[in-house]
Amino acid sequence: MANRIAVYPGSYDPLTKGHIDIIKRGLKMFDKIIVAVLKNPSKTYLFNIEERLDMLNEIFKDHKEIEVDCFEGLLVDYLKKKGATIIVRGLRAISDFDIEFQMALMNRNIDKEIETVFLVPSVCYSFLSSRLVKEIYELGGEIKSMVPSTVDKKLKERFK
Numbered sequence: 001m002a003n004r005i006a007v008y009p010g011s012y013d014p015l016t017k018g019h020i021d022i023i024k025r026g027l028k029m030f031d032k033i034i035v036a037v038l039k040n041p042s043k044t045y046l047f048n049i050e051e052r053l054d055m056l057n058e059i060f061k062d063h064k065e066i067e068v069d070c071f072e073g074l075l076v077d078y079l080k081k082k083g084a085t086i087i088v089r090g091l092r093a094i095s096d097f098d099i100e101f102q103m104a105l106m107n108r109n110i111d112k113e114i115e116t117v118f119l120v121p122s123v124c125y126s127f128l129s130s131r132l133v134k135e136i137y138e139l140g141g142e143i144k145s146m147v148p149s150t151v152d153k154k155l156k157e158r159f160k
Contacts, residue, residue: 006030006086006117007079009071012037012052013045014151015059016133018125022090023066025119032065034082039072046134046158058150076111087116092126 006026012019012035019035026033037052047055049070056068071078079085087107089100097118104116121128128146137143137155144152 003031004029004086005032005034005082005084006088007034007036007075007082007084008088009036009038009075009078011040011043011045011130012056013047013130014052014133014147014155015056016125016128016130016147016151017145018090018092018121018128020059020148021121021125022088022119025121026088026117027065029117030086030088032067033088034067034069034084035060036075036078037068037070039070047154051154055150055154059148074110076107076114079114080111085113085115087114089116089118091118091120092128 006029008023008026010019023033023035035056037049037056039049045052053068053070060066060068069082075087079087087104089104091097091100100116100118107114107116120126133143133146134155136146137159143155147155
């Protein structure tokens with residue numbers, strides 16, 4: 001049987017423990033997960049692409065079943081390039097489902113071989129988003145329970 005490769009795309013600005021939870025759940029189903037950071041020049045990020053890749057590589061350095069990469073353009077083209085046919089996405093709330101469902105159908109419309117698997121995070125991460133983490137941190141809140149220590153350290157450096 002061929003390796004089951006899935007791609008977990010996102011901005012990861014920054015990576016949260018909710019993302020890690022989805023990756024761990026995905027590894028129960030797939031042999032390899034590619035954490036693919038989207039390069040989107042039209043969006044403004046707190047961390048540039050190199051910083052996000054560095055953080056992800058540091059966090060997953062001991063996990064050979066997790067590859068960190070970046071891409072731009074259509075996700076379905078990236079999957080073809082990587083030999084994958086599965087997209088992993090996390091769903092926290094009904095509002096996530098509406099957007100993710102549309103994207104999954106569009107990706108399958110572009111390439112009939114592409115499937116999207118939706119995973120639900122642990123309850124303790126169901127409220128968590130990168131946007132909220134940044135906002136809480138900027139307002140002086142504590143985020144250690146929400147992000148890996150590598151990310152916490154980088155946020156402290158960024159907001160000095």
